[in-house]
Amino acid sequence: MMTVYGMKVSGNCYKLQLLLARLQRRYRWVEVDSARGETRSAEFLARNPNGKVPVLELEDGRVLTESNAILCFLAEGSTLMPEDRWQRALVLQWLFFEQYSHEPYIAVARFIRLFLPADHPRRGELPRLLERGHQALAVMEQHLAESRTFFVGDSPTIADIALFAYTHCAAEGGFDLSGYPAILTWLASVRAQPDFIAMASA
């Protein structure tokens, strides 16, 4: 059986939980608490020298890192990763958008507000994170407002799973989603999918 090393309150790890539930795949979960330095232990760094969760370990010991690369690997052959070459390209486009233009702002703002002390100096980063995060949300809103139910094609893909992970809890980072009606409708569509599971509360 495969193993996921992850932290349940991390959106990047929640992506894998969502996908694996949807695919009805069995797996072993090993909780790794980065706040307690567990991603910097020698044992963990032997699996991922980059010191980040999630990590997927196959039964034969092969290891894959980077949440969105793991989504692509696991979703291959399912409807969540389209076969059509252009649609696949668009799924990858949104996965890279998520990691470059969305997660570094929306997830990091949430991390600072939820997990760091109220007087931590990183609070000073919040205005810029909010500004950039809202830019990402505006790009998503514009795309979804063009009569789209999901990000690519007519049915859910891993692009929706990846973007759902930190968008649905953006309020914890200080983002008010009420100005993004198309995003709110899309979040409800993702929640209505079969085998949907909620993220662990932080």
Added chain:
Amino acid sequence: MMTVYGMKVSGNCYKLQLLLARLQRRYRWVEVDSARGETRSAEFLARNPNGKVPVLELEDGRVLTESNAILCFLAEGSTLMPEDRWQRALVLQWLFFEQYSHEPYIAVARFIRLFLPADHPRRGELPRLLERGHQALAVMEQHLAESRTFFVGDSPTIADIALFAYTHCAAEGGFDLSGYPAILTWLASVRAQPDFIAMASA
């Protein structure tokens, strides 16, 4: 013929030049100068609402953004994107590593040092960018030092192209690569590939 909207001194755009040269594909290049605000024009934002280069436009008008998604799309069917499912997963792993753990530090340090005035307040970001950039270089060095010529498998893939783009000019960001012998050997291996082209000087 397809069109690439890009900026020649941008490593993210250089990735596409490298790949297209290697594939011997013909294309039209439209230079877009983000320093002069050309990625924020209404015309450009209609192509990419996220306001970033590069953008690939197919002859029929379809548009794809995100440099690494474009690499995947264009390389499909060539040896630069392996057919094997596990090897593909590893290529994607390194592409996501590049955009999340490498480019935001190594490319941004280069941008600040090359393109912003010497008294610009963003210079204050450089110590943190250098620290994080060196972490990424250390991960690459460790991987390559395990007797590897290229990042995935025995021949070059788009993972090498993506990582080459900003690693080869890391010195412009203030990174001394002399402590990374495996990276230096790998850079030479990429430069020795057929149809290699140098990046435009900044």
